[in-house]
Amino acid sequence: MTDFDVIVIGGGPAGCYAALTAAAKGCTVAVLEEHGVIGRPRHDPGWLMESEFTDSVIDALDGRVPWSRVKEYRVCRAESGETIEKSTLGGYLVPRDIFDREIAALAVKAGVSLYVRTGVRKLVRSGGRVTEVETNSEAVPRVTARVIICADGIRSTAGGFASEEGLCQRSQAKPGISYLLANADVSGGVIEHFLSPDPALNYKCFFAHRDGESYFTADSYKGFLELQGREDNALSRKLKKAQTVEANGFGRALSGKYGKYFEKVVRNNIIFAGDASGGAGNIHGMIQGKFAGTVAAEAVRDNDVSEERLSRYQDMVSATLGEVPFSFFSAREDFGTFNEWFRRFAEITRGMKADELAGLI
Numbered sequence: 001m002t003d004f005d006v007i008v009i010g011g012g013p014a015g016c017y018a019a020l021t022a023a024a025k026g027c028t029v030a031v032l033e034e035h036g037v038i039g040r041p042r043h044d045p046g047w048l049m050e051s052e053f054t055d056s057v058i059d060a061l062d063g064r065v066p067w068s069r070v071k072e073y074r075v076c077r078a079e080s081g082e083t084i085e086k087s088t089l090g091g092y093l094v095p096r097d098i099f100d101r102e103i104a105a106l107a108v109k110a111g112v113s114l115y116v117r118t119g120v121r122k123l124v125r126s127g128g129r130v131t132e133v134e135t136n137s138e139a140v141p142r143v144t145a146r147v148i149i150c151a152d153g154i155r156s157t158a159g160g161f162a163s164e165e166g167l168c169q170r171s172q173a174k175p176g177i178s179y180l181l182a183n184a185d186v187s188g189g190v191i192e193h194f195l196s197p198d199p200a201l202n203y204k205c206f207f208a209h210r211d212g213e214s215y216f217t218a219d220s221y222k223g224f225l226e227l228q229g230r231e232d233n234a235l236s237r238k239l240k241k242a243q244t245v246e247a248n249g250f251g252r253a254l255s256g257k258y259g260k261y262f263e264k265v266v267r268n269n270i271i272f273a274g275d276a277s278g279g280a281g282n283i284h285g286m287i288q289g290k291f292a293g294t295v296a297a298e299a300v301r302d303n304d305v306s307e308e309r310l311s312r313y314q315d316m317v318s319a320t321l322g323e324v325p326f327s328f329f330s331a332r333e334d335f336g337t338f339n340e341w342f343r344r345f346a347e348i349t350r351g352m353k354a355d356e357l358a359g360l361i
């Protein structure tokens with residue numbers, strides 16, 4: 001079958017959770033993912049922000065995804081290593097590839113049809129609405145649906161569908177490399193976040209899943225080796241004996257509002273979720289997925305997939321996540337401290353749970 005109630009473009013956490021929700025509410029749903037493997041390449045250190053929703057996901061997945069609690073989120077001066085602030089509201093660390101794969105597998109269990117190696121190349125309109133999509137897959141070249149959930153990640157803003165649909169200006173994606181390090185001087189369960197007037201050191205982070213083992217990002221391998229070779233700061237000392245055991249490229253949006261939602265996140269019968277809506281964050285994206293799947297399913301049920309009807313999603317995002325977005329690079333500017341950012345996020349999402357996962361495991 002290539003005719004569905006809902007098509008989800010992109011099999012990341014936002015897309016798979018949206019698909020799972022819509023399927024759990026009775027829709028026929030397809031996820032179209034251009035990569036051959038869900039969760040790879042693994043560019044993300046797998047930090048899940050603290051919230052009741054996160055607790056409920058971790059509870060539901062227990063045993064299927066290894067996780068550790070963040071014991072401490074520490075913000076330090078890169079030069080001296082001195083602690084600026086500490087929080088114990090740090091949430092969890094999970095391997096993002098296994099996490100994504102398990103969410104996708106549960107979406108399939110909920111009835112979702114998942115097509116990998118199926119990149120969407122074109123949205124085809126009829127009467128102003130998108131009625132079908134064209135893909136690069138010989139197996140499923142065209143798929144039709146009533147609602148499209150666009151969860152195609154950061155690419156959406158850099159020439160993908162969010163920019164094509166006019167939600168944002170087409171931005172360049174700034175490239176970087178995410179490393180998994182062995183033998184770094186880090187303690188398991190601790191996130192260390194460095195601030196500095198030196199751009200090479202500023203916003204560098206260790207996400208330590210285990211003692212010595214941490215995710216870390218740099219602009220390039222040369223940049224990583226330069227950091228490792230420096231003697232003038234505490235961060236470089238932590239890297240001294242580290243070796244890179246995995247490296248994955250990534251892109252980050254160059255729009256100045258990283259992690260903050262576009263003014264409009266619904267266009268005709270298309271709902272934008274996750275990074276494709278200007279937002280960011282794994283848990284933020286999954287909660288958006290829950291909202292998107294719910295609104296899409298209700299619209300299909302009531303036979304009204306107009307922009308006006310789907311805009312309820314926009315209202316849900318604005319009233320909650322829009323108040324406390326994943327503003328990683330401006331958290332201190334926006335909320336004063338990281339701790340306050342975490343506290344406000346937990347507060348605004350209180351009562352939201354991943355109930356859609358119940359019964360699937």
Ligand SMILES: Cc1cc2nc3c(=O)[nH]c(=O)nc-3n(C[C@H](O)[C@H](O)[C@H](O)COP(=O)(O)OP(=O)(O)OC[C@H]3O[C@@H](n4cnc5c(N)ncnc54)[C@H](O)[C@@H]3O)c2cc1C
Pocket residue numbers: 009010011012013014015032033034035039043044045046047048049118119120121151152153154155160178217250251252273274275276279280281282283285
């Ligand atoms: C270096 C780095 C570190 C980060 N660390 C964290 C962190 O620790 N915690 C956190 O919460 N957030 C973190 N983030 C942000 C987080 O990774 C994203 O917000 C999250 O992955 C967004 O999920 P998503 O489902 O919207 O998009 P993605 O996870 O990017 O998924 C989008 C999917 O769409 C697919 N796709 C794209 N175009 C098409 C197409 N045309 N057709 C079909 N499929 C398509 C892609 O292949 C991809 O699988 C980090 C980001 C970066 C860059």
